Structures are given as structure tokens and as C-alpha cells.
Amino acid sequence: MSKQPSFDGWQSIVGGLIAALLVLLSFNSFVVINPGQAGVLSVLGKAQDGALLEGIHFKPPLVSSVDIYDVTVQKFEVPAQSSTKDLQDLSASFAINFRLDPTEVVTIRRTQGTLQNIVAKIIAPQTQESFKIAAARRTVEEAITKRSELKEDFDNALNSRLEKYGIIVLDTSVVDLAFSPEFAKAVEEKQIAEQRAQRAVYVAQEAEQQAQADINRAKGKAEAQRLLAETLKAQGGELVLQKEAIEAWREGGAPMPKVLVMGGEGKGSAVPFMFNLTDLAN
Known part of the structure; x- marks a missing residue:
């Protein structure tokens, strides 16, 4: 009679362990993939086909695991060096915005593994090669003055090289461009x-x-002299000479004479003769 309670106790313990194991297995049988993530299911160490996208997924308990990849935008700065068409050394630093293709994470898991491996083994060397392609098409001076064209060639080369690895390039920018x-x-x-x-x-x-300007002034002066000569030849030219003589006398600042004797009609008396009566009296 004393052994019955002990058997019942063991039944309770075993039942509790079984229940705990079932709860543990039930929790271990499902995985939740959050937005911005993609998962790769591995059973007994072998990656299974088909990426686990956003949502809840079943996985075999105890013998399976899920690798989670961040498929949101990633940014890395990658240095690159090259020679230009005129054999000048050119170095640059590129900021690359990219993300992993969620449908290709299984291939990425099988070939590259972690995100760090992707950057070190794929993005960095492909950036270097793409920069060499873009730089070799132009001289160092063209690389500087036509920087947008250099970036366009670089983008085209990098996109074509990375897309086959399941890497989507969203944007690139030239952080620094230096020469020798x-x-x-x-x-x-x-x-x-x-x-x-x-x-x-x-x-x-x-x-x-x-x-x-000197030529124009000389031409103007010559033209003025020509017109003056034509005026003097015309009738009444003597009056012009008399007027200029009076104006020159005024500009000289001499006092107004009290007597002004005009020349006669003779040929040599066109310019007026002026004298001061006071000076004459002395």
C-alpha cells in the first residue's frame, strides 16, 4: 500500500516532463520572419530551397535552424584605386547603398554566408573592378571635370556585376576623388x-x-578741320575768323579794350585788330 503514492508521483513527474517537452517542441517548430527580413531554413545543416519571407513558418523541431538576413537598405563605404587613360593614378571612395534580394537569400547563404562576407568578398572587389572600367575610359582631367559621367559608367558596371549575386544597388555616391x-x-x-x-x-x-579711341579722336579732329576749311572758303568766312579771335581773346582773360578797330575789306584784314586806348596814350 505504501508504494502506490510513489508510483502516482512518478506518473505526475513524467507527465509534467512530457508536457514541457511538447510545449518546447511546439515553440521550436515555428519561426516568425519580421518585415525587412528573410530567412533560410536549414535541416541537419543543409539549406532548403525557398526563402522564408515575412510571416510565420513551420520548421522541423530540434533538427533545423533558420538564418535571418536583413534585407533593408545597407550602406558601406568602399575605397577604390585605378589608372586613367593617360596613365595617371586616381583613387576614390564610394558610398554604396544596397539591399539583398529576399528571393535570393538561399543562394547567398549557400555561396557567401554572412553579410560581412558579402561586403568583403563581393561588393568590395566588384567596386574596385567597376571603378577601373570607368576610370580607364577617360583622362584624369576628364574624370574630374566630367564627374557625373564617371559615376554613370561606374554605376552601370557595378549594377551588372552585383545583380547576379542577388545584390540590388540602390544608389552610389563619390565621397572622395583624389589624384597624384x-x-x-x-x-x-x-x-x-x-x-x-x-x-x-x-x-x-x-x-x-x-x-x-585715339584714331576716332584724330578722325574727328581732321573732320572738324576740314569742315572749318570749307566754311572759310565759303562766303562769310571772315566772320568766322573774327568770332574765333574774339572768343580766344576772352578765354585768355585780358581786360575788355576800350577801342576795337576792325579790319577793312582787304585780303589780309580778316582778323580784327584790338588795342587799348590807355596803352596808346602812353
């Missing part, structure tokens, strides 16, 4: 030479304008 010290010195010397040339052109234009 020798080229920097050459650019500086060229700018100085251009400034000197522009200054020389300006001085030449200024001298040409001044010379043209």
Missing part, C-alpha cells in the same frame, strides 16, 4: 598659365580700344 601630387602641381601650373594668358588678352584688348 604630380598631377595636382600640373593643374596648378596650368591654372596660373591660363590666368596669365587671360590677363594678356585683357591688356591687348584694352590697348586696342585705346588705340581705336
Whole structure:
């Protein structure tokens, strides 16, 4: 009679363990994939086909696991170096915004593994190769002055290379673009030479304008003299000479004479003769 309670106790313990195991198995049989995530189901270490997308999914308990990948936008800054068409060294740093294709995470899991491996083994080397393609098509000066075209060639090359790995490039930007010290010195010397040339052109234009002004003034003076000569030849020219003589006398600042004797009708008396009576009396 004393053994019956002990058997009942063991039944309760076993029942409790079974219930706990069932609860544990039930929780371990499902996985929840949140928005912005994609999962890869592995059973006994083998990745299963078909990505686990947003929602709740069944998975075999105890013998399976799920690798979760972030498929939202990722950003990494990747350096790159290359030589241009004119054999100048050119280095750049690219900020790359990308995300993983949720439907390709199984392939990514099988071939690359983690996101860190994707950046180190895929994105970084492909960025380097894409930059080499874009830089080799132009000189270093064209790479600087036509930066948007350089970026466009780089984007096209990078997109075509990464899409086969299930990586979607959303945007790229050139963070930094640097060239060798020798080229920097050459650019500086060229700018100085251009400034000197522009200054020389300006001085030449200024001298040409001044010379043209002198020519115009000379032409104007010659024309005025020609018109004056024609006026003197015409009837009444003597009056013009008399008027100019009076105006010249006034501008000279001499006092008004008390007596003004005009010339006669003779040929040499066109200019008036002026004298002061006071001076005559003395």
C-alpha cells in the first residue's frame, strides 16, 4: 500500500516532463520572419530551397535552424584605386547603398554566408573592378571635370556585376576623388598659365580700344578741320575768323579794350585788330 503514492508521483513527474517537452517542441517548430527580413531554413545543416519571407513558418523541431538576413537598405563605404587613360593614378571612395534580394537569400547563404562576407568578398572587389572600367575610359582631367559621367559608367558596371549575386544597388555616391601630387602641381601650373594668358588678352584688348579711341579722336579732329576749311572758303568766312579771335581773346582773360578797330575789306584784314586806348596814350 505504501508504494502506490510513489508510483502516482512518478506518473505526475513524467507527465509534467512530457508536457514541457511538447510545449518546447511546439515553440521550436515555428519561426516568425519580421518585415525587412528573410530567412533560410536549414535541416541537419543543409539549406532548403525557398526563402522564408515575412510571416510565420513551420520548421522541423530540434533538427533545423533558420538564418535571418536583413534585407533593408545597407550602406558601406568602399575605397577604390585605378589608372586613367593617360596613365595617371586616381583613387576614390564610394558610398554604396544596397539591399539583398529576399528571393535570393538561399543562394547567398549557400555561396557567401554572412553579410560581412558579402561586403568583403563581393561588393568590395566588384567596386574596385567597376571603378577601373570607368576610370580607364577617360583622362584624369576628364574624370574630374566630367564627374557625373564617371559615376554613370561606374554605376552601370557595378549594377551588372552585383545583380547576379542577388545584390540590388540602390544608389552610389563619390565621397572622395583624389589624384597624384604630380598631377595636382600640373593643374596648378596650368591654372596660373591660363590666368596669365587671360590677363594678356585683357591688356591687348584694352590697348586696342585705346588705340581705336585715339584714331576716332584724330578722325574727328581732321573732320572738324576740314569742315572749318570749307566754311572759310565759303562766303562769310571772315566772320568766322573774327568770332574765333574774339572768343580766344576772352578765354585768355585780358581786360575788355576800350577801342576795337576792325579790319577793312582787304585780303589780309580778316582778323580784327584790338588795342587799348590807355596803352596808346602812353
